[in-house]
Amino acid sequence: MSEKRAQRDGDAWAKPVAHLQIAGVEPGSSGINVAGRRPTSPVHGFGRMWQKTYRVRLEGADVEPAEVIAVWKRDFPTFWPKGNRFFAPLAGIAPGEVAVLDLTMPGGLKLSTGVLVLYADEESFTLMTPEGHMFAGWITFSAFDDGGVTAAQAHVLMRASDPLYEMGMTLGGHRQEDRHWEHTLRALAGAFGVEGVVTTEAVCVDRRRQWGKAGNVRHNAGIRSGMYTAMAPMRLMTRPFRRA
Amino acid sequence: MTETTVPMSVRMPSDRTSVIDIAGEVTAASEGALMDAYGRASGEHTRWVVLNFSELEYMNSSGIGLLVTLLVRANRQKQRLLAFGLTEHYRQIFQLTRLDEAIAIHDSESEAIAAAA
Numbered sequence: 001m002s003e004k005r006a007q008r009d010g011d012a013w014a015k016p017v018a019h020l021q022i023a024g025v026e027p028g029s030s031g032i033n034v035a036g037r038r039p040t041s042p043v044h045g046f047g048r049m050w051q052k053t054y055r056v057r058l059e060g061a062d063v064e065p066a067e068v069i070a071v072w073k074r075d076f077p078t079f080w081p082k083g084n085r086f087f088a089p090l091a092g093i094a095p096g097e098v099a100v101l102d103l104t105m106p107g108g109l110k111l112s113t114g115v116l117v118l119y120a121d122e123e124s125f126t127l128m129t130p131e132g133h134m135f136a137g138w139i140t141f142s143a144f145d146d147g148g149v150t151a152a153q154a155h156v157l158m159r160a161s162d163p164l165y166e167m168g169m170t171l172g173g174h175r176q177e178d179r180h181w182e183h184t185l186r187a188l189a190g191a192f193g194v195e196g197v198v199t200t201e202a203v204c205v206d207r208r209r210q211w212g213k214a215g216n217v218r219h220n221a222g223i224r225s226g227m228y229t230a231m232a233p234m235r236l237m238t239r240p241f242r243r244a
Numbered sequence: 245m246t247e248t249t250v251p252m253s254v255r256m257p258s259d260r261t262s263v264i265d266i267a268g269e270v271t272a273a274s275e276g277a278l279m280d281a282y283g284r285a286s287g288e289h290t291r292w293v294v295l296n297f298s299e300l301e302y303m304n305s306s307g308i309g310l311l312v313t314l315l316v317r318a319n320r321q322k323q324r325l326l327a328f329g330l331t332e333h334y335r336q337i338f339q340l341t342r343l344d345e346a347i348a349i350h351d352s353e354s355e356a357i358a359a360a361a
Contacts, residue, residue, distance in 0.1 A: 010333060012304070016340040042312050043346045049316060118341070119305035126305035128341070138341075140305050142272075155272075157309045206316045 012121040014096035020116055020130050022098050023090065031087075031100050032228055033221040034114035037130035045136030045159025046213040047166035049206035052156040052178070056185040056196035057149045063192050065143035066122045068152050071191060072141055073125060079187040081180055095120050099127075103134075105222065106172060110229065113221040129161075132219035134173070136161045152188055154181045159210070162217035166209065174202070252281035261292040261360045263353065267299035270307035278310055282317060291323055292360035296353060298329030308341055315346055324348070328356045 019036050042049055058068070072079070073093040077086035083104035089097035097117045105111050111134070118128040124142035129135060137158030144151060156177075160166035165173070182198045189196025217223075255263040262285035270278070285293050295311075318325050328350040330338065338344040350356035 013333075013337055014340060016336045039340070039342070041342050043315065044342060051313070121304070124304065124306070138305065138309060140309065142306070155306070155309070157312060205313055206320070 012095060012119055014116060014118050017096070017116070020098050020114065022100060022114065032112050033132045033219075033224055034098060034100055034112075034130060037114075037132055037219065039116050039118075039128045039130055040133070040136035040161070041128070042137045042157050042159050044213060044216070046162050046210050046216055047135075047160030047169060048204055048209060049159045050156070050174075051203045051205050052158075052181075053153060053201045054155075054178070054181040054185055054198055055151055055153045055201075056189045056194075056198045057146055057151045058189055058192050058194045058196065059149055061150065061189075061192040061194050063150050065145060065150050068143035068150060068188070068192070069123060069125065069141070072143070072152070072188060073120070075191065079184045079191070081183045084180070089117075093117050093120055093125055106168075106176065109222065109226060111222050111225045112228070129158075131161070131216065132221035132224065133161060134165045134169070134222070135159060136216075152185060154185065156181070157205075159206075161213075162220055163209075163214050164217055164220060164222070168222075178202075252277050254281055254284045256285075256287070257357055258361075259287070259289045261294060261357060262286070262290050263294045263296055263357075265296045265299065268301050270300065270303040270310065272306035272310070274307060275310055275313075278314060279317075282314055286318075286321060286323065290321070293318055293323055293325050294353070294356045294360065295325060295327040295347070296329050297327060297331075297334065300329070300331075300334065303334065303337070308337065308343065311343060311347070315343075324360075326350060326356045326360060328353055 019038055020034055022031060022035050076093060077088055080086055085102040087100040089099050091097050095117055098114055100114045103111045113133045114130055115127040119126040124140055126138050126140040128138050135158035140155045142153050160169045178200055185198045186196050253265045264281045264285050315325055325347045327347050350359060
């Protein structure tokens, strides 16, 4: 491997971390369910393993893949659907950085979680979920030349983290996730003046559920976020008695 | 996405153990080559598939994703994956992605094959 390639490769990956840390909590975010959590992989999830690919071709846009990725990284939160917030790390989307997410779940429940930037280079970046997230897995965002047209893609490799999330994914969660990334890709295409048509491909890589991982439910960020919200009045009442 | 074929050779030290020699780059474009190599490595009696990363030049996150898919296929066949020849950098990647909990990493081929025996 050339020295330059080796250097680039080394710079593109996050350094190993046992538990996630966040530098601070952005105003408007609870920032719970992230600090102290271990990053996970599809190996550690409970549910069926899915590989989902969302793709849009930027027909008519004179733009290189690297430029698409630069814009995607820079403006990542702005492409998300309303009701979902991505609190980007101060250093931006860079290897090893941790972002806090507030997501709106069906029924209006707010779910706070986060992601670790596992990998980032000029052509792609990958986010990795922590314990308690709806799914254990990775999402890779990339751009590439597709027969003379630049295409942008989100590729998800995931298992629902625990039995409750698996039930939720089966009862509409997968569809909600599809809508999320389809909206994101259309918005990204719009940033380049393209009315994009998003294609979605979902493949169930492993139909088996990993019952040995059912205990992941103890980290469930949905339950913890709900409890955090329910306890808000008590936190307000006790605030004057807490030390500064 | 451009499909490239990175040659991956397959050796069978025994009926129950196969070795896949991975060379060059492992990225999304390597899916066909890697899965083809696994198909050749996976016989009726194969219980251990050893991945030789000694000639690996570069692997990105999509490449790591391919290894997860490979792991699922191997588990389905009741096979175990082992690996050797990883540089310190890629050992750290396996640690970060926690793949090292599912794919046993060894220092050398002889050590990996001894573990499989």
